[in-house]
Amino acid sequence: MKAKKGFTILALESSCDETSAAVVVDGTEVKSNVISSQINTHQKFGGVVPEIASRKHLENITPVVEKALRQGNVTLEELNAIAVTYGPGLVGALLVGVSTAKAMAYALNIPLIGVHHLAGHIYANFLVCPNLKLPVICLVVSGGHTSLILWKDHGDYEMLGSTRDDAAGEAFDKIARALGLGYPGGPLLEKEALKGDPQAIVFPRAWLEEESFDFSFSGLKSSVLNYLNRAKQMDEEVNIPDVAASFQEAVVDVLVTKTVKAAVEKGIDTITLAGGVAANQYLRQRLLADAKRHGIKIICPQLIYCTDNAAMIGCAGYFQYLQGKTSDLNLNAIPNLALY
Amino acid sequence: MRVIGLDSATQVASVAVVEDDKLLAELTFNMKKNHSERLMPMLALMLEEINLTLDDITGFAVAVGPGSFTGLRIGLATMKSLAYVKDKPILAVPTLDGLAANLEGCQGIICPILNARRNEVYTALYRWTGNGHRRLTKYMATGLATLAKIIANEGGEVTFLGDGVPVYREALEDLIPQARFATSGNSICRAAHIARLGLDMLKEGQVSDYFSLEPLYIRESEAEVKWREKQQNGQSI
Numbered sequence: 001m002k003a004k005k006g007f008t009i010l011a012l013e014s015s016c017d018e019t020s021a022a023v024v025v026d027g028t029e030v031k032s033n034v035i036s037s038q039i040n041t042h043q044k045f046g047g048v049v050p051e052i053a054s055r056k057h058l059e060n061i062t063p064v065v066e067k068a069l070r071q072g073n074v075t076l077e078e079l080n081a082i083a084v085t086y087g088p089g090l091v092g093a094l095l096v097g098v099s100t101a102k103a104m105a106y107a108l109n110i111p112l113i114g115v116h117h118l119a120g121h122i123y124a125n126f127l128v129c130p131n132l133k134l135p136v137i138c139l140v141v142s143g144g145h146t147s148l149i150l151w152k153d154h155g156d157y158e159m160l161g162s163t164r165d166d167a168a169g170e171a172f173d174k175i176a177r178a179l180g181l182g183y184p185g186g187p188l189l190e191k192e193a194l195k196g197d198p199q200a201i202v203f204p205r206a207w208l209e210e211e212s213f214d215f216s217f218s219g220l221k222s223s224v225l226n227y228l229n230r231a232k233q234m235d236e237e238v239n240i241p242d243v244a245a246s247f248q249e250a251v252v253d254v255l256v257t258k259t260v261k262a263a264v265e266k267g268i269d270t271i272t273l274a275g276g277v278a279a280n281q282y283l284r285q286r287l288l289a290d291a292k293r294h295g296i297k298i299i300c301p302q303l304i305y306c307t308d309n310a311a312m313i314g315c316a317g318y319f320q321y322l323q324g325k326t327s328d329l330n331l332n333a334i335p336n337l338a339l340y
Numbered sequence: 341m342r343v344i345g346l347d348s349a350t351q352v353a354s355v356a357v358v359e360d361d362k363l364l365a366e367l368t369f370n371m372k373k374n375h376s377e378r379l380m381p382m383l384a385l386m387l388e389e390i391n392l393t394l395d396d397i398t399g400f401a402v403a404v405g406p407g408s409f410t411g412l413r414i415g416l417a418t419m420k421s422l423a424y425v426k427d428k429p430i431l432a433v434p435t436l437d438g439l440a441a442n443l444e445g446c447q448g449i450i451c452p453i454l455n456a457r458r459n460e461v462y463t464a465l466y467r468w469t470g471n472g473h474r475r476l477t478k479y480m481a482t483g484l485a486t487l488a489k490i491i492a493n494e495g496g497e498v499t500f501l502g503d504g505v506p507v508y509r510e511a512l513e514d515l516i517p518q519a520r521f522a523t524s525g526n527s528i529c530r531a532a533h534i535a536r537l538g539l540d541m542l543k544e545g546q547v548s549d550y551f552s553l554e555p556l557y558i559r560e561s562e563a564e565v566k567w568r569e570k571q572q573n574g575q576s577i
Contacts (some may be wrong), residue, residue, distance in 0.1 A: 052563060054409070058554065062550060066551070091410075096417050099376060099417035103421035103422050104421045106394075
């Protein structure tokens with residue numbers, strides 16, 4: 001499908017605890033990217049409560065859309081398509097975005113583009129690097145996902161490996177909670193780790209089989225929890241920054257080694273990052289250093305495009321539209337949607 | 341004046357258009373299928389069949405609850421967005437008002453009940469006044485024994501309708517031996533009533549804001565209730 005110059009997409013994202021709307025022109029020019037976070041709402045529960053998230057999304061969505069249009073200096077009539085995350089995610093949360101997008105596309109008589117949430121994260125790399133040449137290796141790390149993907153071409157992904165148990169971000173959140181750092185755990189743990197010694201405690205790394213690009217973080221998680229329990233029973237004081245730094249070191253070690261190995265093995269010269277954990281500065285630094293030794297380039301979306309946001313959905317939606325992959329009005333939210 | 345009505349508070353998916361006193365179209369499905377998949381195509385099909393577009397519509401009436409939280413959110417997100425894009429009024433019609441309207445001219449108390457799970461129903465009591473229904477109680481989520489007491493206080497005959505009937509009919513017959521029940525075709529939520537009541541509201545200027553309209557949940561989320569209980573217990577210790 002051809003898109004005229006200045007093709008303007010309104011994108012919606014509501015798969016978890018951020019209500020976001022963005023205006024994206026020609027796939028990579030972000031006119032606005034409004035994100036209404038619910039972190040404060042869920043904080044007292046220690047994690048995202050699906051029913052409350054759904055309620056908040058419905059409360060936020062229309063004002064957020066209006067704000068995105070205003071900030072983008074675009075009227076409803078100027079929109080050429082609506083893109084929306086339809087999975088994976090919390091079904092009740094997704095449904096708010098999907099229902100809104102369908103009604104808007106129908107009322108404006110413009111195409112509807114259902115976008116996979118991970119495709120959005122992956123395409124965030126086009127926002128930082130509009131001339132990105134495929135194929136690349138993409139490491140997707142977030143609270144719900146840890147996958148190594150060979151991104152061959154637009155909409156064409158080969159899953160090289162993924163986590164067999166916890167996602168990396170999930171492990172961060174759980175350990176952060178065990179350390180009493182609160183929610184959301186990832187950024188708080190990273191901050192704590194800055195003050196600690198990453199070599200202080202040797203936690204196990206799950207390398208799995210020699211040829212495997214899969215990940216596993218549940219063993220590491222148990223090991224850290226056991227360490228904390230043992231210390232508590234022995235009445236020993238725990239050095240929280242050291243535990244945080246050593247845990248983070250173990251996670252990053254495995255992520256970096258496997259990602260660089262995948263690029264070398266597949267003969268790919270570029271690695272891209274995606275997902276909320278890609279905002280982790282330590283991971284970025286380590287990956288950059290390791291990749292450099294192999295002559296591999298690293299591309300990282302800006303922090304704001306790593307966490308959940310609608311701009312990335314607009315970007316992925318645009319390239320999907322060019323391939324003619326639009327959706328019908330019967331589009332449903334699919335909580336466990338597969339990437340391909 | 342033309343108003344679109346939509347009800348997705350229960351398993352029933354229903355859309356309708358009224359033009360002043362006339363029901364132009366109504367499409368109702370009473371089958372288990374996702375509202376998300378069905379509602380927009382139903383609405384599009386209905387308008388196409390009667391040769392109308394959204395530009396011909398004066399207002400958007402939606403059943404705001406009580407009912408299934410997810411169903412309500414799909415209905416509200418849909419209708420709020422249509423109203424927003426077309427910058428037309430949105431009209432918030434309580435689901436139970438629409439349901440009570442199924443029984444016109446009915447003697448005694450009209451008691452719509454929706455299955456609220458946890459052994460409760462969403463309900464309110466109504467009486468037919470000759471040219472409409474008067475609501476006698478607030479909208480509530482309540483157990484059957486409490487409901488039977490409220491009905492006994494009002495006195496007289498009572499007719500139940502709604503998707504709570506198949507679930508609680510026997511229990512209600514035990515509590516209220518003289519209870520009557522609407523036939524199943526008159527027991528489902530219908531958008532024709534939502535549209536008509538919405539049109540009345542539009543005439544009276546009872547218009548809601550499409551930015552901020554929220555469902556009539558009645559119940560808080562379970563997490564909220566548990567959190568508060570925990571806080572109170574914590575304080576009393």
